[in-house]
Amino acid sequence: GEDVEQSLFLSVREGDSSVINCTYTDSSSTYLYWYKQEPGAGLQLLTYIFSNMDMKQDQRLTVLLNKKDKHLSLRIADTQTGDSAIYFCAGELIFGAGTRLAVHP
Amino acid sequence: DTGVSQNPRHKITKRGQNVTFRCDPISEHNRLYWYRQTLGQGPEFLTYFQNEAQLEKSRLLSDRFSAERPKGSFSTLEIQRTEQGDSAMYLCASSLKGGYGYTFGSGTRLTVV
Numbered sequence: 001g002e003d004v005e006q007s008l009f010l011s012v013r014e015g016d017s018s019v020i021n022c023t024y025t026d027s028s029s030t031y032l033y034w035y036k037q038e039p040g041a042g043l044q045l046l047t048y049i050f051s052n053m054d055m056k057q058d059q060r061l062t063v064l065l066n067k068k069d070k071h072l073s074l075r076i077a078d079t080q081t082g083d084s085a086i087y088f089c090a091g092e093l094i095f096g097a098g099t100r101l102a103v104h105p
Numbered sequence: 106d107t108g109v110s111q112n113p114r115h116k117i118t119k120r121g122q123n124v125t126f127r128c129d130p131i132s133e134h135n136r137l138y139w140y141r142q143t144l145g146q147g148p149e150f151l152t153y154f155q156n157e158a159q160l161e162k163s164r165l166l167s168d169r170f171s172a173e174r175p176k177g178s179f180s181t182l183e184i185q186r187t188e189q190g191d192s193a194m195y196l197c198a199s200s201l202k203g204g205y206g207y208t209f210g211s212g213t214r215l216t217v218v
Binding site (some may be wrong): 004031041042043044088095 | 138146148149150153154206207208209210212
């Protein structure tokens with residue numbers, strides 16, 4: 001069946017770049033998404049990329065898509081403590097288990 | 106519009122009881138989704154509607170679970186004969202048709218004792 005896999009944890013120093021990776025099996029999704037969940041809060045759509053694009057940039061966020069390898073990544077430039085959260089990769093219906101990003105001084 | 110609204114926020118029930126949750130989506134969104142999330146996991150897809158039509162159901166959705174969206178606006182999710190394994194956060198989301206991502210509600214936390 002369809003599956004989305006992510007590494008579970010990432011720790012970065014404040015001011016560094018964070019890269020969160022995701023692999024997926026379903027190639028029929030027209031869009032791929034990144035959501036953010038802060039502690040005790042609901043999921044919030046962060047950004048998305050159309051499946052025929054290979055890159056999308058939105059302020060500090062850069063999404064890279066490699067369709068051949070079915071690999072999606074989210075890069076956060078100049079990571080801040082407020083970026084500490086769980087980040088979920090998702091296709092049209094299926095979500096990954098989430099990557100917990102911890103930002104330390 | 107205040108976003109996606111879910112009620113109740115919390116529900117504690119005894120094993121074997123039936124429970125019903127309600128979701129009010131963003132008014133112009135024609136798609137509505139139900140997910141279940143347990144601690145340390147991502148949202149698990151349960152079912153979704155386009156307007157009043159239920160278009161897809163997960164194999165996770167046993168016959169104890171039923172969802173409705175009678176007039177294409179709000180939706181209800183009912184769990185019959187609850188089991189301890191049903192304890193989770195039940196999330197509702199809505200979207201415009203295709204490609205805009207979801208807006209999630211705050212969820213209903215179910216505890217089965």
